[in-house]
Ligand SMILES: NC(=O)c1ccc[n+]([C@@H]2O[C@H](COP(=O)([O-])OP(=O)(O)OC[C@H]3O[C@@H](n4cnc5c(N)ncnc54)[C@H](O)[C@@H]3O)[C@@H](O)[C@H]2O)c1
């Protein structure tokens with residue numbers, strides 16, 4: 001790939017023959033050279049949605065037009081459409097168009113589009129190439145990297161899916177200009193998460209720079225995305241299929257998923273629930289004696305500075321949240337496992353801190 005090094009960050013996810021580059025910079029979507037080498041066949045299907053498509057699909061189609069035959073499929077927008085039914089719309093288009101195994105799917109959108117288009121690529125004719133063009137901050141720092149793809153089932157989120165790595169991730173920071181503020185803040189929850197689980201220097205840097213980040217200064221956006229993707233890539237390379245340390249990426253998520261489920265999906269954005277969940281995890285770690293009060297305050301201050309909630313809604317009931325947490329995927333052999341911090345920048349997966357957890361739930365909620 002020949003992209004000018006100015007304001008441009010490149011990372012490589014080293015997974016043997018499934019290795020791929022992550023390019024981060026301004027204006028990437030419009031650059032034909034940014035895609036070079038990632039798309040092997042002639043035919044490309046851009047999968048997007050009816051919000052993002054009108055904003056960016058033409059830019060992408062124009063960049064690809066010289067080297068490829070390009071078609072576009074715009075799906076309805078929203079998590080509610082991350083279903084097998086919507087997935088089938090992609091298969092319909094591919095089959096009706098006689099796409100072969102050398103076709104490539106280009107996923108243009110947030111995490112919903114990336115997950116569903118990625119799963120289509122994982123399963124169409126047993127697997128075709130796909131390129132991720134993430135357009136939300138959350139997708140740029142989290143969901144587009146690591147190869148988890150899938151759709152929801154009525155009985156559970158992300159329950160049908162596959163691991164399928166993209167051939168490239170192109171992160172164009174310019175697209176964040178149109179991202180609504182609430183969605184931007186939600187992405188920041190995952191950014192802060194990397195600092196908390198494994199990168200205390202990054203946490204310090206976020207603490208010092210939150211104002212400029214909130215103003216979406218491009219150089220800072222590139223830095224937070226580069227550092228987040230580098231952290232995620234390191235974890236994924238060490239544990240692609242989440243048998244061990246990849247679970248650390250779930251800091252705040254066991255609490256957060258319970259909040260999302262109890263409030264009704266969509267009431268709080270995922271990142272908002274994770275932000276409150278990370279504060280709850282910090283509270284539990286303090287009760288165990290791992291974090292001190294000053295560290296917990298620091299964590300809450302950074303999360304608040306990113307315009308995210310530092311506590312769940314108090315009207316929820318602890319018994320219901322406890323029950324929902326027990327249903328979480330991270331329950332192993334009947335024991336609830338949590339990701340908690342020993343220190344800022346040092347998280348562990350741990351079980352059997354039931355008393356501290358109960359105290360946390362009683363602190364935030366009525367019974
Ligand atoms: N695969 C993984 O590893 C992984 C990790 C985390 C989350 N996820 C999944 O990601 C999904 C959430 O992703 P999300 O937060 O990106 O939500 P999303 O894809 O629903 O996007 C949020 C909203 O922003 C709009 N949007 C996207 N880009 C825009 C832009 N540049 N300008 C204006 N509007 C834009 C979308 O159309 C949508 O309305 C969930 O389904 C979750 O399960 C997957």
Ligand SMILES: [Zn+2]
Nearest residue numbers: 190253270274
């Ligand atoms: Zn998350």
